[in-house]
Amino acid sequence: MPVEPVGGRTAPPAPQLRAVLFDMDGTLVQTEEYWGEAMFELADALGGQMSTEARAATVGTSMRHSMQVLYADLGVVRTEEQLQADARRVEDRTGELMATAGIPWRPGARDLLADVRAAGLATALVTTTPRRLADIVLASITADLGADPFDVTVCGDEVPARKPDPAPYLQAATALGADVLSCVVVEDSLVGVTSGLAAGMAVLGVPALQPVPPARGLTLRDSLAEIGAPELAAVLAAGPAMENVGR
Incomplete structure (x- = not known):
């Protein structure tokens, strides 16, 4: 298809979808609830009760941030050594729940993964979860x-900075040899x-436990049901790459 001239110049072609980078907990699999259960159990052990608002504020974040949110919510002060021990306790408990309670898919996630792979x-x-727990989920998905x-798999203990820093996704794109605009x-x-x-x-957002406000480059959906490679290509077409077309 010919490229239409824009403003007296030839517009660059729109990038083609080359790679899909998935979050894990709460996006592909319903394991975010296990993290919540472990956090609520820790709060109880510390003599308090974690609020639902505080729990929502920990979704997708690092363990250090999650512990700081929990402590502020409970009004307790913990040493660095205690924080490390609390974080390990939450991780260990979450791992136990993953291993014993199973790892269910989020709606549409399994079909989307299969479709993306079939499309080549x-x-x-790309997950904030440490490798030792991510491997449990990976084993379940692979089976x-x-x-x-x-x-490529990028875990939270394998990056120079965790989300919301761009480092994890940039690291994954580099490992894939993919331009970020694709x-x-x-x-x-x-x-x-x-x-x-x-x-x-470009980002497809499927909020589960916390609201995600609209943003440029973001497409929001209720779930991954009925989402496939063509829909992801449409997400790319509405993303940051198109800002440069016609300039």
Whole structure:
């Protein structure tokens, strides 16, 4: 298809979708509830009760940030050593729940992954979850699909900075050899959406446990149901790459 001249110049062609970068907890799988259960149990052990508002503020964030939110909510002061121990307790408990209670898919997630792979697109899993827990989820996903659907996996303990910093998504794109303008990020949390947008990528947001406000480059949907490679291409077409077309 010929490229139409714009303003006396030839407009650059719109980028084609080459890679899809997925968040994990709350986006592909329903494991975010396990993190919440572990946090509520820790709050009880500390002599308090975590509010639903505080819990929502921890979705998709690092363990350090989550602990700080919890402590502020309970009105307690903990040492650095205690924070590290509390974070480990939450991670260990979450791992137990993953291993015993199972790892269910989010609506539409399994079909989307299969469709993306069938379309020949590159894929990455980009999660704040540490490797030791992400591997539990990866094993479940791989067993269900019959093969590992990800070309690259980037975990929270493998990056120089965690979401909402763009570093995790930039690291994944580099590992895939993909231009950021050819990538679509799939996320459920505000920090994850912020990370993807800051990396210069188009983002499909499917909020679950916290609201995500509209933003340039962001397409919001209620779930991943009936989302496939063509819909992701439409997300890319509405994303940051199009800002440069016609300039």
